[in-house]
Amino acid sequence: MLYLPAAFLFLYLFFRLVLPSGLSRAGKAAAGAALFLASQEHLLNGLFFGGLSAPDLPSWVLMLQGWLFTSLLFLFVLVLVRDVFCLGVRLVRLMRRALRRDKRQGPAFSVGRRRFLTSGLAAAPASVLGRASLAGLVLAPTAYGVYEAVAVPEVRQREVVLPRLPEALDGLRLAQISDLHMSPLLGKDWVRAVVDRVNAQAADVVVLTGDLVDGLPAARAESAAELRRLRARHGVLACAGNHEYYSGFKAWTEIFSDLGITMLLNGHQVLGIRGRELVLAGVTDPVAARFGLPEPDLATALAGAPDRTARILLDHRPGNAPRNARQDVDLQLSGHTHGGHAPGLSALVALFNHGYVRGWYRVEGMPLYVSSGAGLWNGFPLRVDVPSEIALITLRRGPAGAASAGSRM
Numbered sequence: 001m002l003y004l005p006a007a008f009l010f011l012y013l014f015f016r017l018v019l020p021s022g023l024s025r026a027g028k029a030a031a032g033a034a035l036f037l038a039s040q041e042h043l044l045n046g047l048f049f050g051g052l053s054a055p056d057l058p059s060w061v062l063m064l065q066g067w068l069f070t071s072l073l074f075l076f077v078l079v080l081v082r083d084v085f086c087l088g089v090r091l092v093r094l095m096r097r098a099l100r101r102d103k104r105q106g107p108a109f110s111v112g113r114r115r116f117l118t119s120g121l122a123a124a125p126a127s128v129l130g131r132a133s134l135a136g137l138v139l140a141p142t143a144y145g146v147y148e149a150v151a152v153p154e155v156r157q158r159e160v161v162l163p164r165l166p167e168a169l170d171g172l173r174l175a176q177i178s179d180l181h182m183s184p185l186l187g188k189d190w191v192r193a194v195v196d197r198v199n200a201q202a203a204d205v206v207v208l209t210g211d212l213v214d215g216l217p218a219a220r221a222e223s224a225a226e227l228r229r230l231r232a233r234h235g236v237l238a239c240a241g242n243h244e245y246y247s248g249f250k251a252w253t254e255i256f257s258d259l260g261i262t263m264l265l266n267g268h269q270v271l272g273i274r275g276r277e278l279v280l281a282g283v284t285d286p287v288a289a290r291f292g293l294p295e296p297d298l299a300t301a302l303a304g305a306p307d308r309t310a311r312i313l314l315d316h317r318p319g320n321a322p323r324n325a326r327q328d329v330d331l332q333l334s335g336h337t338h339g340g341h342a343p344g345l346s347a348l349v350a351l352f353n354h355g356y357v358r359g360w361y362r363v364e365g366m367p368l369y370v371s372s373g374a375g376l377w378n379g380f381p382l383r384v385d386v387p388s389e390i391a392l393i394t395l396r397r398g399p400a401g402a403a404s405a406g407s408r409m
Contacts, residue, residue: 003043009076010039016079038068042379052379053246054183054215062185063146066381071142077344078138141384145342149381150185152193153374153388155201160360160367161398162330164310166276169395174312175203175232176391178335179373181243182223183214186375191226194374194390199231201392204273206232208261209335209371210241210285210316214378217251228259234271237262239282239314241336243377245291264314266294266301279305281329282314296320298327310395318356318370325366332368333393339372342384358386369393 018031037044042052045065050056057065165172175198182191198206212227213220230236238261244252253263262269264282271278283296296315305311310330315321318334325332339358340346350357361368372389376382 003040006039006042009072010036013039013072013076013079016083035072038065038072041065041069045379053243054219054378056219057184059150059185059187062183062378063150063381066149066185066378067139067142067146070145070380070382071138074142075138142382145382145384148383148387149376150190151383151388152190152197153390155197156389156391158360158369158391158393159396160331160369160393161396162310162367163397163399164308164330165395165397166278166309167397168274168276169278169310170397172205172273172278172395173201173203174333174393174395175201175206176209176333176369176371176393177206177374178209178316178333178371178391179211179241179338179375180208181211181214181373181375181377182220183378185378185381186223188223188226190375191223192229195226195229198390199229201390202231202233203392204233205271205280206230206236207280207312207314207333208236208238209314209333210239211243211335211373211377212238212241212256213247213252214243216248217255220247224255224259227256227261230260234273235262235269236260237264237269237280237282237314239264239316240284240288241316242285242287245285245287245293249288249291249293264301266297268301268305268311270306277306277309279309279311280314281305281311283320285316298324298329302327302329317353318361318368319352319354321356321361321363321366321368322354325364329366331395332363332366333371334368335371335373337370337373338376339370339383339386339388341376341380341382341386346386 014032014035018028018035021028023031045055046052055062177194177198180186180191180194213224238256240249240263253265256263264280265284268279268281271280281301283298283301284294286295289295298313302311307328311328312331312333313324313329315324315332315334317336321332337349337353337357340349346357356368356370358370358372361370369391371391372386374388374390
């Protein structure tokens with residue numbers, strides 16, 4: 001899914017920018033090589049640096065790779081938009097000439113076609129100032145986006161109303177951490193800072209909604225050990241995300257359990273709090289099927305759970321919400337989308353997640369909260385106007401249909 005689009009990106013920019021440029025043959029060869037290396041980071045990491053999911057490279061190299069790749073992606077969008085616009089203008093002109101039955105329409109079309117194929121749509125400005133402006137337009141926002149991607153997430157206050165919540169549990173606070181993606185990019189010091197911010201909230205329960213790690217246990221042991229310091233009055237619970245399966249699922253689930261994290265893998269736990277009960281359930285990820293492991297099964301996860309109290313489900317993927325809402329779930333907490341990364345990209349992310357990207361939704365009467373994530377995958381480290389977060393969710397008892405604070409339901 002990554003290699004072919006990246007190859008297309010390289011070829012399009014090479015033919016649209018490098019070949020029409022005024023560079024010498026050696027200059028074009030050098031520019032083409034640089035463009036290829038920047039566009040093929042995923043292929044090169046997969047072949048030579050330990051794997052696509054978690055390459056064995058220093059964090060600054062991964063940030064540089066991410067900056068160059070996202071810059072090329074942004075440049076590709078700019079060039080493509082300009083090319084489509086110019087093509088549309090040219091087609092309109094040709095249609096007008098045809099309608100006027102201009103006798104010169106044949107030669108004019110021939111000249112226009114030659115210009116189109118050579119320099120008519122070249123996106124690179126000719127002047128030094130123009131090229132510098134284009135570079136700044138592309139490089140500055142992506143540099144900011146990479147900086148934001150590796151920032152320690154802020155705590156975001158949220159509230160949700162659950163009619164079946166026992167009155168004694170009104171005001172209970174859950175700290176949700178999603179998409180830590182512990183890796184060489186987001187290493188031990190970053191994880192420690194996240195844990196410190198979570199612990200400072202003194203939450204009643206801490207929940208982790210998948211994609212905790214990228215890389216095998218031997219490579220991430222120090223970073224993962226920081227999770228042992230997570231503190232909550234009534235426990236730390238987690239569900240699996242798709243990246244756990246890419247990184248050695250069985251080994252990681254054992255390690256997380258040793259670190260004091262209760263893994264809810266198509267299972268649930270009944271928490272006794274203030275003399276009342278609260279059900280926390282969790283499911284596996286659909287990618288489990290590739291590894292011959294149990295797929296998500298909410299019926300199994302809730303089997304034997306009391307129905308007289310609120311049921312909160314940890315499901316890494318928000319797209320499962322409609323199905324989960326029909327199985328007597330009061331609240332679903334998810335991640336996976338990283339909030340859509342940036343304006344424009346959010347629409348694309350939404351297409352693959354049934355329209356759920358970040359924040360509150362009401363799905364067939366069930367509240368769904370989609371976290372923007374604490375971290376993200378090192379293969380696309382970009383956040384523009386989509387800050388990372390630790391969600392501190394306060395549970396409230398109230399009537400059915402009551403809106404949640406800051407909701408989009």
